[in-house]
Amino acid sequence: MRKDIVTSLIAVVLLTVVLGVAYPLVVTGISQVAFPHAADGSRIERDGKLVGSRIIGQDFRKPVLDRAGKAKLDADGNPVLVADSRWFQSRPSSTSYNAAGTAFSNAGPNQKDTRDAIAANAVAYLALERPFNPGLIRGDIPADAVQTSASSVDPHISIRNARIQAPRVARVRGIALPRVRALIEDNTDDRSLGILGQPGVNVLELNLAIASEATR
Numbered sequence: 001m002r003k004d005i006v007t008s009l010i011a012v013v014l015l016t017v018v019l020g021v022a023y024p025l026v027v028t029g030i031s032q033v034a035f036p037h038a039a040d041g042s043r044i045e046r047d048g049k050l051v052g053s054r055i056i057g058q059d060f061r062k063p064v065l066d067r068a069g070k071a072k073l074d075a076d077g078n079p080v081l082v083a084d085s086r087w088f089q090s091r092p093s094s095t096s097y098n099a100a101g102t103a104f105s106n107a108g109p110n111q112k113d114t115r116d117a118i119a120a121n122a123v124a125y126l127a128l129e130r131p132f133n134p135g136l137i138r139g140d141i142p143a144d145a146v147q148t149s150a151s152s153v154d155p156h157i158s159i160r161n162a163r164i165q166a167p168r169v170a171r172v173r174g175i176a177l178p179r180v181r182a183l184i185e186d187n188t189d190d191r192s193l194g195i196l197g198q199p200g201v202n203v204l205e206l207n208l209a210i211a212s213e214a215t216r
Helices: 002-034 112-132 159-173 177-186 203-213
Strands: 043-046 049-053 061-063 081-083 200-202
Touching (some): 043 203, 081 112, 159 200, 177 203
């Protein structure tokens, strides 16, 4: 019995040192040498200030203010948010774009909560984009504009979604529409390894590009 206990303790200590200390240090060291930017979180900085990560989606909405200039609150005490027309909008999130707690809604496609959420997102999308896209109907809305991603912090939107938003951003920001469309192309990532997934527009990088050229 004593021999078994001692052997087990030795195995636990050795495995802890090898797999819990040495292996993570080796992997961290290799990643820092081979691809330091990705290993550090693909951070994006402007003027020495961290503004986000190119692999984490952000919220580009703004709080709704009351007559006193204070943020309106919902029934749960959270600020009521509405899309900020100056920016390209990320796809919806079920976690308020919380990178520390990525998750999907876990609601099935036939559940009422899912249908209600998609319907509400579609109404909001049409209200925001239809004034700049006459004739836009619900059937024209890309899926990523009304559905959350698996992580709820997907940094990309579809090219079609970005192109629908382009006239609004161009008008509000005072940038020529062809230039906005060119910026969309410049900030579109291709398929992974050239074959996996679909091309997507990185919203944060696109909005940073918009901010650098905006006249208002």
